Structure formats: structure tokens, C-alpha cells
Amino acid sequence: MRVLFIDDETVNLRLGKRFLERLGCTYTMLEDGETAVEEVERAIAEGNPFDVVLVDIVMARVGGVAVCEAIRSRQIPVPVVAMTAVTGRANLIHFKKVGFNLVLAKPFGADAVKQALVEAAKRERRRAEAEAAAAAAAAGGARRGGDAADDAQAGRDRAAGRG
Template sequence: MSDTSPPASRRILVVDDNAINRRLAMAFVKRLGFVTEEVEDGASALAKLASSPFDVVFLDISMPGMSGEEVLARLRADPRFSGLHIIAYTAHALPEEKQRLVDAGFDDLLIKPISLKAVELALANFLPA
């Protein structure tokens, strides 16, 4: 099932407690033509997602308060977010970590430091052919 709507109509939420990491991810996403917003923690992410529709979430794993995995579990348990594409956004790059995150329910994985190419590959399903 491919969606042919232009990327600009696609919304991406970047969730990271580190402002520099958020800025970098947002710059890459905007360069690819997507609309993007940012929040700095899990509770803010859940509130933002409950109030606005998004297509994709870049979700940091290691955050104070609520971890990315806790946010993921809450989103996956809520039928309102069944079509949401959730990408782990993490510095944890060991193969067993990657597998554990995929098994937890993440759709994809971006390893920090990210590159424009990595972001483009992660969002390939949302880019027009």
C-alpha cells in the first residue's frame, strides 16, 4: 500500500530530550519536504500525538522520566495510533539492541549520529515514487 500524497502533507514528530539531536533530525526531515514538530520528552509526545495527527514519530529511547520504549508501549496499546509509523532514534547500535527494539514494536531504527541518507531510507515508504 503506497501513499502518493506529497511529503509536505506528511507530519513527523521528533521526540528527543537533546535539543541538538532534535534540531538535526528536524533539519533532515524538513529538507526531505516533510512537516515536522518537536517535543523533548515522552509525556509531551503522548500529549502532542493525542491532539494532532502525525504519520511518523522519531522516538528517542533514552529520555528522563518516560523512556522511548514506555512511550512505544502506550502508543501500541492505543487503537488510535494503529497506523502510526514509529522509528527508534537511538545511539544504542549493538545488533542485539536493534533486534530487541524491533521486537518491542518499533517499525525501524535510526542510529545516532544520523545522516540525511539514513533519514531518507527510514522515510522511503512515505516519499513519492
């Protein structure tokens, strides 16, 4: 799994690096969110996109919320995981509205990072599959004229082994 890890605290970068290495991930570490979106776009352009972005919420210059908003505004389909000690209900609701896929509560260990990476990847895969299914259904409906009676008959034919 390829991970972009963003945190402005040296100790957190060191810990993150150790966790990601232990998990067998390839990674890029950034000390600020300022260049995060450029890094994500560059990786996509090079044909080697990140599988997930882990970003600290509170950073001196550009924080995690701004990073997530920028990624979502560009419609980049990458899971974004917030790393934060601020996990009150209102904050969690806000993080979800901004577009974070998951929140990783600090302090955390390697097992929590692994769980977050796996869960974020699963959620993104489900989102992409749902989007593809919706697009296929829309294309099919447009092609057939979207006739509900035809859809119902096709379903009955399949159930009877005729389709």
C-alpha cells in the first residue's frame, strides 16, 4: 500500500515512518499540508497514485481539514484519514462533512494504523464500485429508454433462466 503521511511534528513523522515500514507500506512523508495536494496530483500524473492519505488535523501552516477540502474539491478519489486528538462528537461530524473517510484518534499504535489503512481502502473500494454501478445503470437506462416494464420483464426472464 502506498501512503502519504503528513504531520508537522518530528516525533510523529518518525513514529509514522516506523509504523508504515513495519506494515510493509511504501510512503512519502510531508511536514506540512501546503504541498500535499501537489504531491497527490504528481503521483497520479506519474501513474503511481497514493492508496491513502494520513493527515494531521492541527498543523502550523496548512492543516488537515484544508488538505482534505482541497483533495475533495479536485475530486481526487483517494481515501483521506484524519489523525487527531480532537475527537469530540461535533468534530467527528465536521470531519465527515469535510470528506474524511476515517478518523484515527491520537495517540495510536501500529495496529490502529493498519486497521485504518485497511478500512479506508475498503470504504474507497465500495465507494468506487457504487459509483461505477450507478454510472452503468444510468448508461443502461438511457440506452434502453429506462422503461420500468422492460426492466421488470428482463428480471423475470433472468429468474426463469431465459436471460
